[in-house]
Amino acid sequence: MKRSLLYLISVLILLSPVYSQFKNLTKQLKSKAAEKVKEVVDENVKPLTIDYNIKKIHYNPLKSLTKLKLDIQFNGYNPNKIGVALDRIEFDLYINEKHASKFYNDKKIKIPKNNSFTFDEIAELKVNTIGKAVFDAIIKKKAKYQIDGTYHLDTQFGNFKLKAKLVEREI
Numbered sequence: 001m002k003r004s005l006l007y008l009i010s011v012l013i014l015l016s017p018v019y020s021q022f023k024n025l026t027k028q029l030k031s032k033a034a035e036k037v038k039e040v041v042d043e044n045v046k047p048l049t050i051d052y053n054i055k056k057i058h059y060n061p062l063k064s065l066t067k068l069k070l071d072i073q074f075n076g077y078n079p080n081k082i083g084v085a086l087d088r089i090e091f092d093l094y095i096n097e098k099h100a101s102k103f104y105n106d107k108k109i110k111i112p113k114n115n116s117f118t119f120d121e122i123a124e125l126k127v128n129t130i131g132k133a134v135f136d137a138i139i140k141k142k143a144k145y146q147i148d149g150t151y152h153l154d155t156q157f158g159n160f161k162l163k164a165k166l167v168e169r170e171i
Contacts, residue, residue, distance in 0.1 A: 046079045046080055047164070048076050048077065048078055048079075048111070049076060049077045049079070050074055050075070050076040050166045051074070051075050051076070052072050052073060052074045052075065052145075052147065052166075053072070053073045053075070054070055054071070054072060054145075055071040055072065055073050055120075056070075056071040057069075057070055057071075057138065057139070057141075058070075058071070059139065065127070066126055066127040066128060067124065067125065067126055067127070068124075068125050068127075068135070068138065068139075069122055069123065069124050069125070070093075070122065070123045070125065070138075071120065071122055072120065072121045072122070072123060072147075073118060073119075073120050074118060074119050074120070074121065074166075075116065075117075075118050076111070076116065076117050076118070077115070077116050077117075078111045078112060078113060078114065078115060078116075078117065079114065080113060080114070081113055081114065082113050083110065083111055083112045083113040083115075084110075084111050085108050085109065085110050085111070086108065086109045086111065086151050086152070087108055087152050088104060088105060088106045088107075088108075088152045089104070089105045089109070089149050089150065089151055089152065090102065090103075090104055090149065090150040090152070091103050091104070091105070091121065091123070091147055091148070091149050091166075092147070092148045092149075092150075093123050093125075093145065093146075093147055094145070094146040094147075094148070095125075095130060095134050095137070095138060095143050095144065095145055095146075096133075096134050096137060096143055096144050097144070097146070098130060098131065098134055099129075100123075100125050100129065100130045100134065101123045101124060101125050101129075101130075103121060103122070103123045103124065105119070105121055107119075125138070142170075143170070144170045145170070146165070147165075147166045148163070148164070148165050148166060149163070149164050149166045150162070150163050150164075151163075151164070
């Protein structure tokens with residue numbers, strides 16, 4: 001029993017450097033695959049055109065003096081010959097050049113090839129984060145909105161993040 005246990009331990013000690021080399025090789029392959037995917041995307045994929053509308057501003061001072069919600073509808077067009085499904089998107093909302101909110105879409109969004117698409121999101125804002133001047137600009141509908149997005153594509157080679165400035169305009 002002691003002999004077989006000693007044999008097993010010595011085999012594990014001998015194989016551990018080999019395992020670490022394979023582990024590093026896997027990381028290198030994933031890294032090279034990620035670089036190749038990025039090259040192909042940069043060369044062959046046209047950017048999506050995305051616009052948005054603030055459908056509704058929810059503010060109820062009786063419930064909370066410091067919170068408001070924006071219902072945002074995104075409208076876009078995919079000029080590419082292939083459709084894509086985005087697994088999740090992170091949004092950074094800037095109002096009058098001040099970071100106002102970070103919100104997420106964890107639902108899969110299907111973007112058809114050579115076609116239009118829409119999806120809705122809700123951004124929650126806090127007055128202590130955005131400041132009183134920006135808050136008043138939102139309520140009076142005289143604010144400059146900028147939305148940046150980070151698309152997450154899950155593939156067999158790993159998760160790829162694509163950052164983009166989605167849209168900027170004054171409402």
